[in-house]
Amino acid sequence: xxxxxxxxxxxxxxxxxxxxxxxxxxxxxxxxxxxxxxxxxxxxxxxxxxxxxxxxxxxxxxxxxxxxxxxxxxxxxxxxxxxxxxxxxxxxxxxxxxxxxxxxxxxxxxxxxxxxxxxxxxxxxxxxxxxxxxxxxxxxxxxxxxxxxxxxxxxxxxxxxxxxxxxxxxxxxxxxxxxxxxxxxxxxxxxxxxxxxxxxxxxxxxxxxxxxxxxxxxxxxxxxxxxxxxxxxxxxxxxxxxxxxxxxxxxxxxxxxxxxxxxxxxxxxxxxxxxxxxxxxxxxxxxxxxxxxxxxxxxxxxxxxxxxxxxxxxxxxxxxxxxxxxxxxxxxxxxxxxxxxxxxxxxxxxxxxxxxxxxxxxxxxxxxxxxxxxxxxxxxxxxxxxxxxxxxxxxxxxxxxxxxxxxxxxxxxxxxxxxxxxxxxxxxxxxxxxxxxxxxxxxxxxxxxxxxxxxxxxxxxxxxxxxxxxxxxxxxxxxxxxxxxxxxxxxxxxxxxxxxxxxxxxxxxxxxxxxxxxxxxxxxxxxxxxxxxxxxxxxxxxxxxxxxxxxxxxxxxxxxxxxxxxxxxxxxxxxxxxxxxxxxxxxxxxxxxxxxxxxxxxxxxxxxxxxxxxxxxxxxxxxxxxxxxxxxxxxxxxxxxxxxxxxxxxxxxxxxxxxxxxxxxxxxxxxxxxxxxxxxxxxxxxxxxxxxxxxxxxxxxxxxxxxxxxxxxxxxxxxxxxxxxxxxxxxxxxxxxxxxx
Amino acid sequence: xxxxxxxxxxxxxxxxxxxxxxxxxxxxxxxxxxxxxxxxxxxxxxxxxxxxxxxxxxxxxxxxxxxxxxxxxxxxxxxxxxxxxxxxxxxxxxxxxxxxxxxxxxxxxxxxxxxxxxxxxxxxxxxxxxxxxxxxxxxxxxxxxxxxxxxxxxxxxxxxxxxxxxxxxxxxxxxxxxxxxxxxxxxxxxxxxxxxxxxxxxxxxxxxxxxxxxxxxxxxxxxxxxxxxxxxxxxxx
Numbered sequence: 001x002x003x004x005x006x007x008x009x010x011x012x013x014x015x016x017x018x019x020x021x022x023x024x025x026x027x028x029x030x031x032x033x034x035x036x037x038x039x040x041x042x043x044x045x046x047x048x049x050x051x052x053x054x055x056x057x058x059x060x061x062x063x064x065x066x067x068x069x070x071x072x073x074x075x076x077x078x079x080x081x082x083x084x085x086x087x088x089x090x091x092x093x094x095x096x097x098x099x100x101x102x103x104x105x106x107x108x109x110x111x112x113x114x115x116x117x118x119x120x121x122x123x124x125x126x127x128x129x130x131x132x133x134x135x136x137x138x139x140x141x142x143x144x145x146x147x148x149x150x151x152x153x154x155x156x157x158x159x160x161x162x163x164x165x166x167x168x169x170x171x172x173x174x175x176x177x178x179x180x181x182x183x184x185x186x187x188x189x190x191x192x193x194x195x196x197x198x199x200x201x202x203x204x205x206x207x208x209x210x211x212x213x214x215x216x217x218x219x220x221x222x223x224x225x226x227x228x229x230x231x232x233x234x235x236x237x238x239x240x241x242x243x244x245x246x247x248x249x250x251x252x253x254x255x256x257x258x259x260x261x262x263x264x265x266x267x268x269x270x271x272x273x274x275x276x277x278x279x280x281x282x283x284x285x286x287x288x289x290x291x292x293x294x295x296x297x298x299x300x301x302x303x304x305x306x307x308x309x310x311x312x313x314x315x316x317x318x319x320x321x322x323x324x325x326x327x328x329x330x331x332x333x334x335x336x337x338x339x340x341x342x343x344x345x346x347x348x349x350x351x352x353x354x355x356x357x358x359x360x361x362x363x364x365x366x367x368x369x370x371x372x373x374x375x376x377x378x379x380x381x382x383x384x385x386x387x388x389x390x391x392x393x394x395x396x397x398x399x400x401x402x403x404x405x406x407x408x409x410x411x412x413x414x415x416x417x418x419x420x421x422x423x424x425x426x427x428x429x430x431x432x433x434x435x436x437x438x439x440x441x442x443x444x445x446x447x448x449x450x451x452x453x454x455x456x457x458x459x460x461x462x463x464x465x466x467x468x469x470x471x472x473x474x475x476x477x478x479x480x481x482x483x484x485x486x487x488x489x490x491x492x493x494x495x496x497x498x499x500x501x502x503x504x505x506x507x508x509x510x511x512x513x514x515x516x517x518x519x520x521x522x523x524x525x526x527x528x529x530x531x532x533x534x535x536x537x538x539x540x541x542x543x544x545x546x547x548x549x550x551x552x553x554x555x556x557x558x559x560x561x562x563x564x565x566x567x568x569x570x571x572x573x574x575x576x577x578x579x580x581x582x583x584x585x586x587x588x589x590x591x592x593x594x595x596x597x598x599x600x601x602x603x604x605x606x607x608x609x610x611x612x613x614x615x616x617x618x619x620x621x622x623x624x625x626x627x628x629x630x631x632x633x634x635x636x637x638x639x640x641x642x643x644x645x646x647x648x649x650x651x652x653x654x655x656x657x658x659x660x661x662x663x664x665x666x667x668x669x670x671x672x673x674x675x676x677x678x679x680x681x682x683x684x685x686x687x688x689x690x691x692x693x694x695x696x697x698x699x700x701x702x703x704x705x706x707x708x709x710x711x712x713x714x715x716x717x718x719x720x721x722x723x724x725x726x727x728x729x730x731x732x733x734x735x736x737x738x739x740x741x
Numbered sequence: 742x743x744x745x746x747x748x749x750x751x752x753x754x755x756x757x758x759x760x761x762x763x764x765x766x767x768x769x770x771x772x773x774x775x776x777x778x779x780x781x782x783x784x785x786x787x788x789x790x791x792x793x794x795x796x797x798x799x800x801x802x803x804x805x806x807x808x809x810x811x812x813x814x815x816x817x818x819x820x821x822x823x824x825x826x827x828x829x830x831x832x833x834x835x836x837x838x839x840x841x842x843x844x845x846x847x848x849x850x851x852x853x854x855x856x857x858x859x860x861x862x863x864x865x866x867x868x869x870x871x872x873x874x875x876x877x878x879x880x881x882x883x884x885x886x887x888x889x890x891x892x893x894x895x896x897x898x899x900x901x902x903x904x905x906x907x908x909x910x911x912x913x914x915x916x917x918x919x920x921x922x923x924x925x926x927x928x929x930x931x932x933x934x935x936x937x938x939x940x941x942x943x944x945x946x947x948x949x950x951x952x953x954x955x956x957x958x959x960x961x962x963x964x965x966x967x968x969x970x971x972x973x974x975x976x977x978x
Contacts, residue, residue, distance in 0.1 A: 002780065010781040014788025022796020023936045030948075031924040038885045040926055047841065049834055072844075454946070467941070 023540045041593065048072030054081055054563035056493050056505035057095045059628055061491070062086065062097055062184070063156065063493040065563055075099055075487060076509050080227065085501045085566055089229035093466035094624050097631035101485055102514065105470045106704040108482035109515035115432070118458060128518055131481050136530030137439075138462050139173065142434050148397035150433050153416040154418060155180050155534040156440030156627055159494045161551055164438060165384050165524045167545075172388045172538040174397025177433070179416045180340070181441050182349045182728050183600070184342030186499065190413045190726055191355040192376055194596075195363070197580030200376035202345040203500040203572075204340060206232040208372035210241040211334030213327075215268040215341035215684070219243065219253045221619045224498040227477050242334070244327065246271060249618060249651070249693050250597040250686025251344075265691065266732055268316040268341060271324070272357035276304050278328035278497045279364050285332065286366025287585075293575040294363065294413055296589030336372025336696035337365050344619035346447075347626070353598040353678045356709030363586050369572040375500050376578060380567060382504065382552055388538035401438035404727075411440040411727030415482060415717060418721040419729035422449060432459065439466040439483070439520055444473040445700065448720040448729055449674050466520045468538040471627065475702040483520040488513045490548055491521075494557075504569040506559040519544050570726035584657060597724040606735025607721040613656070615672055615692045615736035617714045623697030629707035630697050641682045642695050647709030649682035651693040652738065657683055661740050670694075670712075674719045676713040678741070694734055761782035778907070801936045805920035805929050809878055812869075814860045816913045827911055828901045839892035842878050845870055879919040880905060881930040882947065889978045952976060 012152070021023060047065030048071040054142065057066045057078075065084025071076040076104065078098045082090035101107075111131035116122035126134075142151060153170055155163040188202035194525040204270035217223040233256070236243055243394055245257035248265040263271050279285050280301050290297055310321040317324075331337045341358040342350055359374065367373030381384045388397075401408065402425050404417035411417060422431055436457060444454045454476055457463055466476040468485045483489065486507055493505040522545025541547035547558050547651045555565040572578065581587045622637045624630045640647055650670060652662065662668055662681045670679045670692065678695070723730035753964050772785070823829035830843045848870070855866050884890055895901045920929035933937065933946030940946045943955075956971045958962060965972035 002776070003784075006777065007784040010784035011788040014785035014790075015783075015792040016788075017793030018789040019796055020801070022793055023798045023920060024792075024796040026938075027800075027936065028924075031804070032883050034925040034927070037887050038925070044886045049840065050836060050838060060929050094812065158858065 001239070025195075028741060033119070045071065045076065046072075046074070053508070055487070055510055056507040056563060057091075057098060057492075058491060058493060058507050059094050059101070059624070060092075060222070060226075060626055061185075061496060062092075062227070063496040063505045064225070064227055065089060065505065066091065066095060066098075070510065072582065072610070072620050073103060073511060077244065079316065082564060084564060086496055086499060086505070087227035088402060089588075090231060091156060091560055092222075092226045093621060093634055094628075094631070095720070097633040098487065100512070100633060101469070101628060102487045104631070104704065104706070106471075106702075106707060107515060107517075107519070108470055108474060108480050110484065111516075114478045118478070120522055121475065123480075128481075128516070128523075131479060132523060132526045132530055133304060133479070134479060135464055135525050138435060139304070139527070140531045143173060143393055143397075145536075146393070146396065146463065147434055148393055149176060149400035150431055151175045151431050151435040151437070152177035152179065152403070152421075153437040153439070154441050154443055155438075157181070158415070158722065159379075160492050161383060161544075161548055162491055162521050162524075163440065164385075165521055165539075166437065166604040168385065168538060169524055169535070172390060172394055172396065172528075172535050174390075174394035176400055176402045177400055177404075179418045179421070180540075181418055181443070181446070182414075183349055184346035184355075186354055186415070187342070187349045187355045187726060187728060188497075190352060191359050191669065193413065194590070194593055195356065195581075196376055196578065197370075197582075197587075198376065198378075200378050201497055203375040203377035204294050204338060204498050205370075205372050205375060205500050206338065207235065209236075209338040210372060211331060211337040211338050212236065212241060212243045213331055213337065213361070214243065214245050214247075214253065214257075215272065215339070215354065215727045216245075217253070217340050217341040217346040218251060218619050219347070220621070221252060222621055223340075223342065223345045224346070225496050228623070242330075245329075248688050248691060250684075251618060252621075254686075259327075261323065262688065263319050263320055263689070267605075267612065269351065269354040269357045269601075270313055271307040271317045271319060272305055272309065272339070272341075272361055273309055273326040274317065274319075274324050274359055275331060276357070276364060277308040277313070278310060278325050279332045279361075279373065280305055282329070282332075282588060284329065287365040287582045287619050288740050289366030289368075292365070293585050294577070295581070295583040295585040295587045296593075300360070300588035309451040320619065322663055331361065332365055334365075336370070336374055336489040337367055338362065343732060344617065345625070345697075347619070348448075348731065349723070349726070350398040350732070352596065352725040352728075353723075357599065360588060361585065362732055363588065368586065369575060372555065373392045375572040377495060377502055378502065380494060380504060382501050382553070382555065383550070386540075388533050391534040396532065400462075401430070403433070404649070406727065408712040409609065411722075412624065414727040414735040416724070419723060420727065422447075422452040422456040423457060426452065434460065435462040435464070436460045437464045437466065438473050438477070438629065441473040442467065443472045444476055445471065445702075445713060446625065446627060446715060448715050448718040448731060450715040451675060452719075466523065466629075468517065470704070472700065472702045481520070481522075481523050484509070484513050485518045487511060488517070489519050490545055492548060492552060496708045500572075502570050503564050504555055504559060504584040505564045508563070510562075521547065534720050561709075566686075594662045598686070602721055602723065602730045604731060604733055604735050608735060611664075611671070611673065611735035611737045612739055613668065613690055613692050614695060614733045615685075615717060616733040617649075617696045617718065618698050619694050623695055625697035626666055629700050629703040632706045635706075635710060641684075641709050642700060644680060647678070647680045648695065648698050649680045650738075651684040651687045653687050653691070654683045654685060656691075656738075657681055657687045662738070667741045669739045670717065671739065672717045672719070672734045674734065675717045677717055681738075691733075692738055749885050798935065807925055808879055808901060808919040808921055810879055810916040810919060812916075814916045815859075818914070820830050820911045831903075833893060833897075837897075839891045842880065845873075845875055879921075879928070881919060881928045883927060884931065884947065885925065885927060888975065888976050897960075905943050906940065906947065949976075 015494050049071045053068045054068050057064045064087035065081030067079045067081045077250045078096055080087045080089045082089040111126050112123040113126045115124045153166045155166050155526040157163055167178045192200050192202055209379045219229050243257040244259045245254040246261045246263050247254050248262055280640040314321045339358045339361040341354050364372050372461055404420045405411055406414040408419045447453045462476040464479045465474040466481050467485050468483045475481045486508040491507040495502045495732045524541045580587050622634050663681045666681050668681055670677050694714050696714045697712030700708045718734050720729040721731040832840050855863055931947050933940055956976055962971050
């Protein structure tokens, strides 16, 4: 038998015929098609029981109600909570992205202790017992040595039980150095306190306003409660109101406004008083309110008429006289006009003179405590813990001055001035800090001149971070005692600032803690008890949960059931009862106001000769700039005119760019008195010549690979400028130089 | 031109040879031709039979891997003990979604401690209940992820019973071997035990055509303009 080529062909032919008569080709084709439609490496979310948990988002101060959808034990979607007084079903891009913080790689998974150089990233995992013992030991030793006052705590806010536990710890421990990071709401509270008396928060009835005059407030950039402002804006856009945006840059808010007034930057107070001047001269103010419910009107009127004639104001602001007059008439002529201020999202407290001038406009038109106006919102005083017993060490410690000078004769109205802290520490004024506790804040990123803040913190021998994440402050700490994230913990959230409905929101565990983290409230109680004595006695609660439940008392039931509790039937007090000043009236002028250095303009850091340009920050809905990093979902949404690759683009007017020889997309060096950065140029006619605008929220150096290394942190280039009246940071920019590379 | 000429000379030469020799070698050629044909046929048959063997017997064995359930589950015993038949454990949740295979939480209602004497129950209680681990059951009826299937639509609205698709699982006393398709990762039950795709019972196979046939027979939304049958989006969302 001769086997040749034909034999093989026959074998192949037989094989082929046979094969088509078997299921093999058809089955294989089918299987391959299934395989290609269901790539085995594509993650498939596991199926399971769908449940929903109502909670409160604490990723920004807006405190929206959220409903988290879960499949079995995994949170899969965050939605706005329908019927919630803050956001009624709406949610912002940051809130939606919240799961990326919960499940993302930047979590600190267990208590960590630094080994090696600070900031080098070498950590040793330690037990919770050891972590608590080490902090208690250190604080106990300092207190024994009589250095209790040299311990400071920085919290993101001073509202709610968690920051108040820190505040209480420092008080009974014997340190005056508790800090919360201020925002425009501190300036607003100060303004209302000075002009209306008492200690209310400012609430804005934006839902009923028919004319919004905004002095740089980013209505569509996250000012106030984002969802609420977007909804109000839609309402105005539907023909129910008019929006005027006073802002040197063509922001989203300005672009969508009915009228954009590109006044020179830093002239908000002057323009507000210029408008007041027109209203006063033309007697367009609310006569009944001015006559019966105000004090100090005459002297204030005299000063405004003398100092802020339209042509003077026009020269300072760059807004033509006719437009100033027109604007003033429109504002006074509206039935429910509202003037607001605070730049961008309102993270920089701003100048008190601006806030008082803008608030005076509201008073002039009588739109206080009325629909569409500014309401004084009392704080719900539910944190009513028993007075703690103080020992001699605590009393001695509290007699020391605060390091930042808040509450002294220089800054009598400020509660906390963390913006002054870096300078005070570095310059050696006062006493050196021996220990620092940081909770709910990331000062090494979010405070102006972040490099100086970090440098100052590096002089403190013992820094403890309570962050859930490896943020910039944690990365430079000695100990990290990780908190549960906002989706794993209980926390009370008092009325979001700006809201007209006094409520308490409840953030609660949506999922069980994913890692070996512990609620910071529990840790504070444990530290206090480990220190012992009167310090431990001041914390009678076994756990934070017990403390919270006891503190909220009757509100706990509805909070646990609905996720929020609202003061029933709240209405703003009428004019006869609203003002808690000495006169019982709204005070345009009083001795306290007259003592303030209100007229001084805020001079930016830097010499005009060396730094001919002005660098201004701008906030965006698509970039989170608070203590949490910008989640990857949001970074994906950023335009390539803001972030291209890992380069930030700064907005420069084509005219300015031409003078500097810069073109679109070109790399340049941006220098300020504080720092230098590599940027790219985005030509934009919406910024004034001479101004460089830069987005906030970029340039993280810590967190994880998905958050870090993108762009430049504006705060590394910015420097704080203390407002002469309030002491709070009032810098609206910094002088800068842009050089072609 | 020269090359053309050369070729034109060669061609007649060859043809001359062919014509002059055939009569002398014709018998041999026939014999040889028969042998060649035989070899060819033999090889054809070898190929044919071999491929049939491979296709019908070897291929299915290679295609599926044999896996055993982590616990040998006795459906019959459980069905006897519960009040509500299959739905006692495989129930609809309040939102209408189907719970599928019960989680430990449901089993713990009876099996928090060991009840009987079987090895499998001991493994379940000690290895899963005590350690808080869910049992990684292998699901015979799991459809590819590109298929949307609602139990509520079939059982509540279509008023079908479990057996139509799942067969008499409820009467089984042991868990049969789970055969996993090495290419797709899904169970053999979807294509069916019969590699040729023949089925005798409605539950023997659960391919797309089986769904479509039943939909057509019952006239379920047979209103797609594209397919003249049910719409693709019914199952492929």
